[in-house]
Amino acid sequence: MTTTAAARRRALAVSMTAALLGGTVLAGTATAAPKPTPRPPAQMSGVGGDRLATAGTQVNAAAGVPALPPRITSRSWIVADAETGAVLAAHDAHWKLPPASTLKMLFADTVLPKFPKTTVHKVAHSDLEGMGEGSSLVGIEENLTYTVKDLWLGVFLRSGNDAVHVLSAMNGGxxxxxxxxxxxxxxxxxxxxxxVTPDGYDEPGQVSSAYDLTLFARQGLQNADFREYCSTATAQFPGEYKKDKSGKATKTRETFAIQNTNRLLSGDYDISRYSGIAGVKNGDTTNAGATFTGVAQRGGRTLLVTVMNPSHDAHNLVYREAASLLDWGFKAGPSIQPVGTLVPPLSKLPHTAPPSPATSASPALRAATSTGSSGGGLWTAAGIAVGTAALLAVLIMVVRRRRPLPAEVRGAGAPIGGRRRRGGRRRRGR
Known part of the structure; x- marks a missing residue:
């Protein structure tokens, strides 16, 4: 009886231990369950063509057109001809996502034309208030003076939120x-x-898209100063004034080197400078992941690419995916049929009321993405395809006439900026 009772007690203890361990394992498993993979909305904006409103990859594959790179993990991307505006291929291009510091391109489009580059500004304490925790900084100090050119180099090379806030203060706040x-x-x-914030720092409700970021880059490239800043790989930035032996400040000001964090422009230990790269802007925040918009020119063609949020945090993955899409775009050549177009600004349109995004596409384009058609599908689809291609060709001709890029961006003249320049972990605010 004693042996049997002892055996029962041991069995009960083992059973309770197993139950406790099982509960712990189950609880741990539930806590570590992965979050659902974000998915694009079923219907997105039709600006630039109805195919861009459709979820998934959009490309016109045909004989002689190379296959898209097989391992693009970014949630959203777009490849477009910078001069004609033709969208060569896209993936969820109108998906609204946090933009990180690629939003600084829109900041430049808005503020850069307002101040000559030689304008000098003395930084007040209030100019640097309100920056988010962990913001990327170029190293601006209050009570020191900087030229507007210095500030913009801080924005484009170091993605300095301090430079953005100083320029915003000059612009009225x-x-x-x-x-x-x-x-x-x-x-x-x-x-x-x-x-929501001019520097791209993570804020609730602050969104953009690969399509919009590409519009911002194309707009900025019309401006010579924008082209100079976004294509600069390294620069000297003003520091503090040197002090004499007594500790008194002299009239000699020190400088320190800054390098562009766009790795396709400046290179890195594991990635080379991309041949033909000419800017534009990168970003990286907790909510946005890595984002990048680039412009490159080869063989008389200039392409824009935007990629947003690769699926994992491999080092420099956003640049590798952008480079592979640019390579594809240059190989595809001018013969590929576009899937949409980069629209011009409203002020460049004919003087008529602009159509709303929901009704901007032609009946043919709307029908091309309809899922409710039936009967006569083959011939109807063929007619729609011809009509869509013709309409896109007309749109691209209009955009090209109204949005030509300067010769140095197209590759017909000197490199962007007037002369040739040689060239981890996520951080909130960059």
Whole structure:
């Protein structure tokens, strides 16, 4: 009896231990369950063509057109001809996502034309207030003076939120600048974009899209100063004034080197500078992941690419995916039929009331993405395809006439900026 009772007690103890361990394992498993993979909305904006409103990859595969790169993990991307505006291929291009510091391109479109590059500004304490925790900084100090050119180099090379806030202060303050940026987004028909903070720092409700970011880059490249800043790989930035032996400041000001964080422009230990790269802007925040818009020119063609949020945090993955899409775009050549177009600003349209995004496409384009058709499908689809291609060709001709890129961007003249330049972990605010 004693042996049997002892055996029962041991069996009960083992059973209770197993139950406790099982409960712990189950509880741990439930806690560590992965979050659902974000998915694009079923219907997105039709600005630029109805195919861009359709979820998934959009490309016109045909004989002689190379296959798209097989391992693109970014949630959203687009490849477009910078001069004609033709969208060569896209994946969820109108998906509204946090933009990180690629939003600084819209900031530049809005503020850069307002101040000559030689303008000098003395930084006040209030100019640097309100920056988000962990913001990327170029190293601006209060009570020191900087030229507007210095500040813009800080924005483009180091993605300095301190430079953005100083320029915003010169522009009437952060709130006024945000209002103007939203107005500029509307002018550019960037209807996916809502600005909350001018530096791209993560804020609730702040979104843009691969399509809109590409519009911002194309707009900025019309401006010579924008082209210079976004294509600069390294620069000297003003520091503090040197001090004499007594500790008194002299008239000699120190400088320190800054390098562009766009790795396709400056290179890195595991990635080379991309041949033909000419800017534009990168970003990386907790909510946005890595984002990048680039412009490159080869063989008389200039392409724009935007990629947003690769699926994992491999080092420099956003640049590798952008480079592979650019390679594909240059190989595809001018013969590929576009799937959409980059629209011009509202002020460049004929003087008629602009159509709303929901009704901007032609009946043929709307029918091309309809899922409710039946009967006569083959011939109807063929007619729609011809009509869509013709309409896109007309749209691209209009965009090209109204949005030609300067010769140095197209590759017909000197490299962007006037002369040749040689060239981890996520951080909130960059």
């Amino acid at each position: 952060v709130a006024a600048t945000v209002t103007q940026m939203n107005a500029e987004a509307h002018e550019l028909q960037a209807n996916d974009t809502h600005v």
